Amino acid sequence: MRASPxxxxxxxxxxxxxxxxxxxxxxxxxxxxxxxxxxxxVLVGRISSTERVALHPxxxxxxxxxxxxxxxxxxxxxxxxxxxDEAYALGSDRFRGDTGGLTALRTxxxxxxxxxxxxRVNLRADRAARYDRVEPVMRLISAAAAExxxxxxxxxxxxxxxxxxxxxxxxxxxxxxxx
Amino acid sequence: MARRRNNDEPxxxxxxxxxxxxxxxxxxxxxxxxxLIYFLLGTSFVLGEEIYRADLPNRSDxxxxxxxxxxxPIVVRVRSLGSGPDDYELDIDGPLxxxxxxxxxxxxxxxxxxxxxxxxxxxxxxxPIVIAPTADARWEHAIEVFDAAVKxxxxxxxxxxxxxxxxxx
Numbered sequence: 001m002r003a004s005p006x007x008x009x010x011x012x013x014x015x016x017x018x019x020x021x022x023x024x025x026x027x028x029x030x031x032x033x034x035x036x037x038x039x040x041x042v043l044v045g046r047i048s049s050t051e052r053v054a055l056h057p058x059x060x061x062x063x064x065x066x067x068x069x070x071x072x073x074x075x076x077x078x079x080x081x082x083x084x085d086e087a088y089a090l091g092s093d094r095f096r097g098d099t100g101g102l103t104a105l106r107t108x109x110x111x112x113x114x115x116x117x118x119x120r121v122n123l124r125a126d127r128a129a130r131y132d133r134v135e136p137v138m139r140l141i142s143a144a145a146a147e148x149x150x151x152x153x154x155x156x157x158x159x160x161x162x163x164x165x166x167x168x169x170x171x172x173x174x175x176x177x178x179x
Numbered sequence: 180m181a182r183r184r185n186n187d188e189p190x191x192x193x194x195x196x197x198x199x200x201x202x203x204x205x206x207x208x209x210x211x212x213x214x215l216i217y218f219l220l221g222t223s224f225v226l227g228e229e230i231y232r233a234d235l236p237n238r239s240d241x242x243x244x245x246x247x248x249x250x251x252p253i254v255v256r257v258r259s260l261g262s263g264p265d266d267y268e269l270d271i272d273g274p275l276x277x278x279x280x281x282x283x284x285x286x287x288x289x290x291x292x293x294x295x296x297x298x299x300x301x302x303x304x305x306x307p308i309v310i311a312p313t314a315d316a317r318w319e320h321a322i323e324v325f326d327a328a329v330k331x332x333x334x335x336x337x338x339x340x341x342x343x344x345x346x347x348x
């Protein structure tokens with residue numbers, strides 16, 4: 001008995017090759033994520049290297065310090081070098097510890113306050129820096145704020161954040177101090 | 180009888196050999212991950228850095244500030260004896276007890292605050308504290324003493340810079 005045309009069509013399709021199924025993984029999301037991470041690290045790496053120079057901030061025991069907020073700030077690094085070398089770093093600018101360097105630093109700080117009167121200065125000093133290297137910076141910040149407030153005819157509060165390093169649990173405080 | 184194909188009819192699809200057009204993404208992914216690993220290893224995050232908020236006075240109103248400070252400040256002198264974290268000595272002006280470390284300073288300050296339970300106390304937390312390191316004192320020793328005063332919840336802690344700074348704990 002001959003099958004109907006419909007049955008014949010079904011049998012013919014069943015004998016044909018099975019439809020191809022693509023098993024390739026969709027890598028688009030993976031590549032997107034990877035590129036985002038690469039861009040993030042490129043940008044963050046540059047910002048960090050510009051603002052912060054390699055130094056070791058103090059690590060008080062169980063400090064009463066707090067995490068920095070989101071306010072705009074500039075990072076003023078105080079290096080533990082001798083007076084004849086570069087003593088301060090503000091952004092990508094370096095300043096010597098002599099009178100000329102301090103004058104240039106004050107001018108730069110005035111520019112910072114003129115551009116942003118609400119800027120805070122993160123004073124990031126090396127733990128081994130002498131106090132007579134740090135103390136002039138505090139006076140400079142006050143003086144620069146006063147000079148900028150006169151230029152802007154508006155009061156500017158010189159706000160400073162003293163940067164410390166919170167010691168990790170079970171950290172090597174004594175070993176770091178020898179650096 | 181077979182049907183003759185007209186010249187105007189399109190050819191059957193089965194006669195066209197499909198050419199796979201695919202972009203080989205493997206080298207790109209390799210390079211991307213190489214870059215990712217490089218930046219992961221090369222980037223140094225500044226983890227663990229925290230701050231003390233200290234507001235320096237504006238020089239334009241030094242006169243009014245000078246008249247504001249009526250309390251006798253507690254002057255803590257810091258002198259470094261070496262490069263170790265505990266290699267320093269403290270000296271306090273006035274009748275307060277002598278201390279030898281920042282931890283002792285914090286305890287002494289807390290014990291000296293006058294209150295109902297401690298009527299023999301001699302100071303309040305409104306008293307200004309001036310930290311006066313010597314010129315060659317290490318910054319870490321100065322910060323250690325500053326931290327002790329902040330932990331004792333004194334609101335007016337200053338470094339001896341010729342003007343008073345106010346910390347906001």
